[in-house]
C-alpha cells in the first residue's frame with residue numbers, strides 16, 4: 001500500500017498565485033470591507049474564501065470574459081475598469097471563438113488498448129501530476145471589436161463593485177449573456193463554492209446576490225421569450241416590474257427524493273389547480289412542474305414543464321377575447337422545486353395580446369385525448385425524475401442480449417473500470433441504467449467543495465476533475481439516482497493508495513463522462529452490437545410539444 | 549426517421565446490395581474459369597479467405613471500443629450478411645459436402661461456425677424478449693449471490709417458524725426437498741423450453757404440505773411461495789442467458805480452429821500447385 005496526504009478542500013486554490021497582499025487588498029475593497037468576518041465559521045473563514053475560492057483576472061479592452069451558452073460555475077466582481085454585458089439576441093457563435101473540449105486524437109485513443117490495465121483498475125500516477133492543472137475552467141482568450149459590438153447590440157455597462165455571472169453560478173446552468181471588457185479591467189472570479197459561502201454567511205452579499213440575480217434573470221428570461229422579445233425596452237421594463245417571482249418546493253429536492261427511495265411524490269399541493277380562474281401567465285425559469293388533469297380518482301400527467309416553457313396562455317387569451325366561463329384546464333404542481341415567473345393578466349392585455357397575430361395554441365387537449373396507456377412511459381419518467389436527464393442511458397430489453405459489451409467498452413475507455421452499472425429501474429421493456437444522465441439540474445454539483453464536478457464548457461457534460469476531487473462523497477450522496485460511485489485508487493503496481501495520515505484508502509468520485517474526450521462519442525452506444533443501448537433526453541423522447 | 553437513422557438504413561441497404569453483387573461476381577468468375585478449364589478454386593478460395601478473415605475481425609473490433617472504427621451494430625450487420633454470403637462462396641469453392649481426409653475436419657469446422665452463427669443469430673433475435681417479459685432483470689454474474697441471499701432469508705424464516713410454532717412441517721420440507729431446489733438454478737432445459745416444470749415442481753411440493761399448516765405457518769409458507777416465484781424467474785433467466793453465452797463458445801473456438809486448418813490447407817495447396 002502506498003500513501004499520500006488525504007486531499008482537503010483548498011488543497012488546490014482557485015488561483016495558485018494569490019498572495020497574502022492580494023487578499024489583504026481585496027478584503028479592504030468595499031464589497032468585502034463591509035462583511036462581518038466573525039459570522040464565518042472557523043473552518044471556512046472569509047479570508048480563506050477570498051484566498052482559495054477566488055482568482056484575479058486581468059482583461060484587455062475587447063477581451064471576452066464569459067461567453068453566452070458556456071457552462072459556468074463562477075461569478076465575477078468588477079474591481080477595476082468596466083465591462084459590457086451584451087443583451088439578447090447576443091453575438092454570433094463564430095465571433096465568440098467557441099472552444100471545443102480537448103478531444104483525444106485517434107492515436108491517443110488507440111493507445112488506451114495497452115495503457116488501460118484491466119487487471120489493475122483506477123491507476124493514478126501522482127508523481128507526474130502537474131500542479132498547474134488545477135482549473136479546468138481557464139477560458140481561452142477571445143477578442144472582439146468592442147466598438148462594433150456596441151454598435152450592433154444593446155449592452156449594459158458594469159463598473160467597479162458590480163457582480164455578474166451569478167445566474168449561471170447559482171442556477172448551475174449556461175451563461176445567459178456574453179460579457180466583454182471595455183477597458184483594461186481587473187476582475188475577481190469567485191467560484192460558486194465561495195459565492196455560496198459568502199451568500200450563506202453574510203446578509204449583505206445575500207441580499208445583493210439575490211437582487212442582482214433576480215433582476216438580471218428576469219430581464220434575460222423575458223427578453224428570450226418570443227412573447228416579449230419584440231417589445232420596446234420601456235414596455236419590457238413595465239413587464240419586468242409587474243412580474244412576480246415565485247419558488248415552489250425545495251432546492252434540495254434530491255435529499256427528499258432519495259429518502260423516499262427515488263420516486264417523486266404525487267401528493268404535492270398544486271401551484272394552480274384545474275378549474276381555477278387564470279390570473280397570469282406562469283413561465284418556468286428553472287426546475288420542473290407536472291401538468292395534470294383529474295381522471296377518475298387520480299391525476300393524469302399530460303406533460304411536464306421545464307425551463308423555458310409556460311402555462312396558461314391559451315386560457316388567458318380566450319378570456320381576453322371575451323369567451324365566458326374560462327378556467328384552467330389543468331393543474332400544475334412542482335416536481336421537486338420549480339422557479340416560476342408570474343406575468344399578470346393585465347400586463348398581457350396591455351403589451352402582448354394586441355400584438356399576437358395568431359391565437360396561442362397548446363397541445364393539452366390532444367394530450368388528454370391520447371389513449372390512457374400511451375403516457376405510461378412519461379408518467380414513469382416523471383415519477384422517477386428521469387426527465388431531468390439529457391443523456392439518459394436506456395436499454396431496450398427486447399433487443400439486449402445481456403452480452404455486457406457496453407460495460408466492457410466503458411471500462412476500456414476509462415482506465416479499466418466501467419463508469420456505470422448495467423442495472424436500473426425498468427418500465428415495460430425499457431431499462432434506465434445507473435449511468436450519469438447529465439442532468440438539466442445537476443444537483444450533484446451542489447456542495448462540491450472544490451468545484452471538481454463541473455460542466456464541461458464546450459459540451460455541457462457534467463464531468464469530474466480527478467485532480468481536484470477530494471473524495472468527500474458529497475456528489476455521490478447528492479445524486480438522486482445513485483449514479484456516482486466512489487472508487488479506491490491504485491498506483492501502477494496495483495497497490496491501493498492510502499491517506500498517509502490515517503492509512504485509509506483515498507477515494508475518488510467516478511461516473512459516466514459521456515466519453516467527452518474520446519473521439520467518436522460514447523463508447524457504450526458504439527459497442528452495442530444490437531442497437532439496444534441509446535442515450536436519450538426525455539424531452540425529445542416523449543416529443544412533448546410545448547404547451548403553447 | 550432521424551438523419552442518423554436514415555443514414556444507417558441506407559448503409560444496411562447498401563450491405564444487402566453489396567452481398568448480391570459479390571455472390572454474382574463470384575458465380576460469374578467461377579463459371580467462366582470453369583469453361584476455360586482453369587482452376588476457379590484459386591479465386592473463390594482467396595475470396596473466401598478474405599471474407600472469413602473479415603468475419604473473424606469482429607472479435608478484434610470488440611476489443612477496440614475506444615477508437616471510432618464504426619458502430620458494433622453495423623459490424624454485426626455486415627458480419628451476418630457476409631456470413632451468409634460465405635456459405636454460397638464456400639459451396640462454389642468446395643463443391644463437396646463431405647470431403648475426405650483433413651478436408652473433412654476443415655468442412656466440419658466450417659459447418660460448426662456457420663451453424664452456430666445462424667443459431668446464435670436467431671437466438672439473439674428471439675431470446676431478449678423472453679428475458680424482458682420476466683419482468684425483472686436477473687444479472688447473470690449475480691445469480692449465485694442472489695440465490696445465497698434468498699436461501700439465507702428462507703432459512704431464517706423457517707427457523708423462526710419452527711421457533712414460533714414448534715411445527716416440523718416446513719423445516720422438513722425444506723431439508724428434504726426445497727434446499728436442493730434453492731441451491732442453484734434447476735430445470736435448465738425445461739426452463740429453456742418453457743414447460744413450467746420448475747414452477748410446478750416447487751408449487752406442487754408446497755401445495756402437498758399445505759394441509760398440515762396452520763396460523764403463522766401459512767405466513768411463512770406464503771413467503772416461501774414468493775421466493776419460489778422469484779426462483780422460477782431466475783431458472784428461466786439462467787437458462788436463456790446461458791444459451792445466449794453458450795453458442796459463442798462454439799462459434800469463436802470453431803472460427804480459430806477453422807483458421808488454423810485453413811493455413812494448413814493453404815500450405816498444402818501451395819505445395820500441390822507448385
Ligand code: HEM
Nearest residue numbers: 529600603604606607628631632661662665666668669803
Ligand atoms: C466463417 C464464417 C464466420 C466466422 C469466421 C465468424 C466469426 C465470428 C467471430 C470471431 C465473432 C465474434 C465473437 C465475439 O468476439 O464475441 C462472431 C460473432 C457473431 N457471429 Fe459469426 N462468424 C461466421 C459466420 C457467421 C454466420 C453465418 C452468422 C449468422 C448468420 C454469424 C453470426 C454471428 C453473430 C450473431 C455474432 C455475435 C455478434 C454479437 O452479438 O456481438 N456468424 N462471429
